[in-house]
Amino acid sequence: MITANYIKNEYIRRMPSAFCPGCGDGQILNAIARAIDHLKLPRNEIAAVSGIGCSAWIPSPYLRVDSLHTTHGRPIAFATGLKVANPKLKVLVVSGDGDCTGIGGNHLLHAARSNVGITVIMVNNGVYAMTGGQVAPTTEHEYKTVTTPYGNPAFALNVSEVVAAAGASYVARWTTWHMNQLIRSIEKGLTKKGFSFIEVISQCPTYEGRILNMDHIQMLHWFRDKFKTDEKGVFRIGEFVDIEKPELTDELQKIIEKVRK
Numbered sequence: 694m695i696t697a698n699y700i701k702n703e704y705i706r707r708m709p710s711a712f713c714p715g716c717g718d719g720q721i722l723n724a725i726a727r728a729i730d731h732l733k734l735p736r737n738e739i740a741a742v743s744g745i746g747c748s749a750w751i752p753s754p755y756l757r758v759d760s761l762h763t764t765h766g767r768p769i770a771f772a773t774g775l776k777v778a779n780p781k782l783k784v785l786v787v788s789g790d791g792d793c794t795g796i797g798g799n800h801l802l803h804a805a806r807s808n809v810g811i812t813v814i815m816v817n818n819g820v821y822a823m824t825g826g827q828v829a830p831t832t833e834h835e836y837k838t839v840t841t842p843y844g845n846p847a848f849a850l851n852v853s854e855v856v857a858a859a860g861a862s863y864v865a866r867w868t869t870w871h872m873n874q875l876i877r878s879i880e881k882g883l884t885k886k887g888f889s890f891i892e893v894i895s896q897c898p899t900y901e902g903r904i905l906n907m908d909h910i911q912m913l914h915w916f917r918d919k920f921k922t923d924e925k926g927v928f929r930i931g932e933f934v935d936i937e938k939p940e941l942t943d944e945l946q947k948i949i950e951k952v953r954k
């Protein structure tokens with residue numbers, strides 16, 4: 694039987710937690726560990742890459758696989774290089790919404806377009822959490838943050854829809870309330886041939902929660918009530934894309950073989 698202790702001992706490095714109490718990042722670490730365990734993937738066949746932000750700490754240092762903790766917004770670029778150099782590797786990126794769509798938005802688009810076979814888990818808490826809760830590309834319209842005290846005048850980017858339109862093989866969105874669905878999506882993403890993207894709406898009780906006057910439990914209940922499979926726009930959850938199409942490193946290999954002939 695898979696117990697919490699087994700997951701902790703097998704997949705998680707024992708060190709003090711950098712996450713605030715009640716942060717969704719610990720749940721996402723747990724979901725990744727369980728997905729790897731369900732798939733029985735050898736840990737030496739997985740590499741995790743992260744950029745800068747609270748969620749960058751999920752794989753590095755906590756997940757017990759080889760990891761690269763890179764620069765702000767660049768984990769997908771590093772991950773693409775890793776995958777091209779060693780196509781057999783399962784390459785997992787964990788990136789926050791600011792890292793992935795603000796600073797790193799261009800890399801995200803082109804990774805989806807080229808369908809490189811990496812899995813990106815984007816942790817979306819709607820703010821730049823690690824730097825103090827500033828407005829992000831994913832902040833909802835009229836939401837208050839430390840830099841939009843009268844409400845966000847702009848609108849949240851629907852990241853999953855953008856990635857789907859850019860050409861990814863697999864796209865899903867869940868919240869930290871939907872743990873079983875999230876684990877199954879990570880399993881699918883890790884076994885998918887092409888680019889897989891999993892958006893996880895996650896609670897930041899320290900900044901978002903403080904402004905909304907909610908603790909982490911109230912935030913989870915809020916996710917349960919607000920995000921539905923039959924909702925529209927940024928509140929819709931579920932699997933949006935699950936298709937088979939040529940993957941970048943396979944296409945590169947074909948070119949290499951053609952040139953060698």
Ligand code: SF4
Binds near residue numbers: 711712713822
């Ligand atoms: S600031 Fe927010 S996102 Fe960062 S660790 Fe604390 S609760 Fe989590």
